[in-house]
């Protein structure tokens with residue numbers, strides 16, 4: 001299952017960081033990735049996708065959750081990267097994954113057509129967008145763990161690299177991974193989870209990412225409890 005891939009990637013990172021004594025950390029990392037992926041799905045399901053809206057809008061939303069996810073992972077592992085650098089990196093990784101995903105499913109074209117059919121159409125469109133967000137966000141978690149693993153293995157401190165150096169490394173890592181296969185498996189995991197009712201109370205699970213500090217905040221909050229920023 002997909003969860004075992006997250007734990008495996010987390011375990012490899014712990015080895016690369018010499019943190020093998022904390023056995024719970026890979027599970028904790030998997031939890032963080034799943035939490036943010038669920039947030040992305042809830043937000044995609046709650047959105048009314050207008051006719052003709054492509055997957056681009058969905059990917060912008062995924063990037064926010066991915067950014068928050070990376071910040072949480074860094075906090076957990078004491079990796080110090082500025083929030084702006086993490087934002088740029090998350091955006092780059094999502095754009096890259098989006099290109100894989102869209103070429104695979106032609107999600108943009110498909111949802112544009114489906115949402116013209118009233119009611120059934122909009123449910124269909126949001127399910128497609130949610131599936132896309134799920135796959136892209138959860139795979140972005142694995143990409144990040146693999147990226148950090150490669151950097152620590154090579155004795156490079158991510159904190160010393162610029163945003164563009166990190167993005168280049170991420171691109172290399174993705175070239176070595178079988179991204180299309182991962183996205184496919186993620187989509188299957190999404191369908192299974194959806195059928196099992198995991199997203200039935202999506203509205204209760206929905207949260208957003210504070211654009212100033214990356215904190216996960218309840219969707220109905222107007223002010224970030226962590227940094228006081230006004231939220232959209």
Ligand SMILES: [Zn+2]
Nearest residue numbers: 210213224227
């Ligand atoms: Zn904040």
